[in-house]
Amino acid sequence: MKINQLHMNSAGGRITCPSAETPRERPLALVFWSDLDEQGVRNAARMLRESCGEPVIVGCSTGGVIQGGQLFENALNATLVTFEHTRFETVSAMAADHPDNRALGRHLGAALNNEGLVHVFVLSDALTINGCALAAGLAEALPSHVGVTGGLAGDGERFERTTLLHGCDIFSGGVICIGFYGDRLRVSQGTRGGWVPFGPERLVTASHGNALLEIDGESALDLYERYLGKHAKNLPASGHLFPLNLREVGSSVWVVRTILGLDRERKALFFGGDVPLGSTVRLMRGSxxxxxxxxxxxxxxxxxxxxxxxxxxxxxxxxxxxxxxxTEEEIEAVAEALGPETTLTGFYSYGEIARGIEGEPCCLHNQSMMVTVLQEIC
Structure with missing residues (x-):
């Protein structure tokens, strides 16, 4: 497995592949960007395609780009991976072409050839797709031994538009999956949070999908504004500082949900995943x-x-x-734990997709650090 990383800042410039050698197989290019206009991203994708062996390009907008041990903003980073013993394929789909997001996930899982499939990495639009339903659909369609990780695209702290890149096409409202194949690929994964619940346990008394309307009979928005105090004027962005810990009826597993939007007329809060009626919730804060x-x-x-x-x-x-x-200390903490031979890429997201800490099926996480490691075995 050969790995090369390229960087372009907001001033643009020419992207040149670091090696003149043309690989035998098309490389995979993971492209993440922050605060760049879409035309600049398209131009960068075209340059990658022309100068780096016509890679298969997959990526998304972010709330900040990770490369090496550093955080980049107003920049685009590309990580080119050329595998020696691993095959990969990509599939994509639009939410508008399916009855719901769970069906979208099932369609994507079924579109991947299952023979030899060992892992699926997912990138999804965040603001128009329910990541919880998407993850559930993928889990239903894929064999149980196939791992699933990934994330929802970001848009800084604006929460206005999140986009995906497939080839040289940029779009919203869709999902891209990368399927990895072969018995020489080792995939490991870790997902952890660090947020601490506070205050009493409360009951979700009115909700619909990812829209939370009432907690203990009180408007969810009113409750959050009371707890957030001076931070309430910056909702939904400030809601990321106070996520929600949630346990569904009949489950012992707690998951974290974060606010992605609000409707002041309905006094509703919209979260990155479902908030089922009857769930137990607690507010959280971090240090x-x-x-x-x-x-x-x-x-x-x-x-x-x-x-x-x-x-x-x-x-x-x-x-x-x-x-x-x-923030860079978080990245450095992961880098030190992984060791010096591991190359880092990634991004800051509006949600993370992975198995739970106790091995629960693939689901949506919020406010976590999710690490997926790919390593070919000689």
Whole structure:
């Protein structure tokens, strides 16, 4: 497995492949960008295609780009991976072509050839697709032994438009899946949070899908505004600092949900995943030390064996909002846990897709650091 990384800032410029050697197989190019106009991203994709062996290009907009041990904004980064013993294929679909997001996930899972499939990495629009339903559909369609990880695209702290890149096409309202095939690919994964619940347990008394209307009979928006105080004027962005811990009826598993939007007329909050009626919820808050510890634990859980490896980090933009100038310390904590032979790429997201800590099926997480490590075995 050969890995090369390229970088372009907001000033643009020519992207040149670091090696003049034309690979035998088309490389995979993972492209993540932050605060760049769409035409600039298209131009970068065309340059990659022309100068880097016509790679298969897949990527998304973000709330910040991870490359190496650093965070980049107003920039585009591309990681080119040329596999020696692993095959991959990509499929994409639009939500508008399916009755619901769960059906969208089932369609994507069925579109991938299952023979030899070992792992699926997912990139999804965040603002028009329910990541919880998408993950459930994928889990239903894919064999149980196939791992699924990925993330929802980001848009900084604006929450206006999130986009995907497939080839040289940029679009919203869709999902891209990368399927990896072969018995020489080792995939490890770790997902951890670091947020701490506070206050009493409360009951969801009115909701619809990912729209939370009432908690304990009170308007969800009113309750959040009371708890957030001066931060309430910056909703929905400030809601990332106070995510919701949720446990569905009949389950012992707690998951984290974060706010992606609101409707003041309905006094509703829209979350990155479903908030089922009857669920038990608690507000959460974080500290810098707790979030850094969580990132380190995610890195340790995904640590590869000896040799070169690629780690794709997907961390929630809410963590970045709380960590501020300490954000790179989160990335460095993961890098140190993974070891010096692992190359890092990734992005800050509006949601993370992965199995749970106790091995639960693939689901949507919020406010977590998710690490996926790909390593070919010699």
């Amino acid at each position: 810098i030390d707790n979030l850094l510890d969580g990132a380190e634990e995610a890195g340790k859980a995904a640590r590869p064996g000896e040799g070169k490896a690629l780690a794709i980090l997907v961390s929630c933009v809410g963590r970045k909002m709380l960590l501020k100038q300490f």
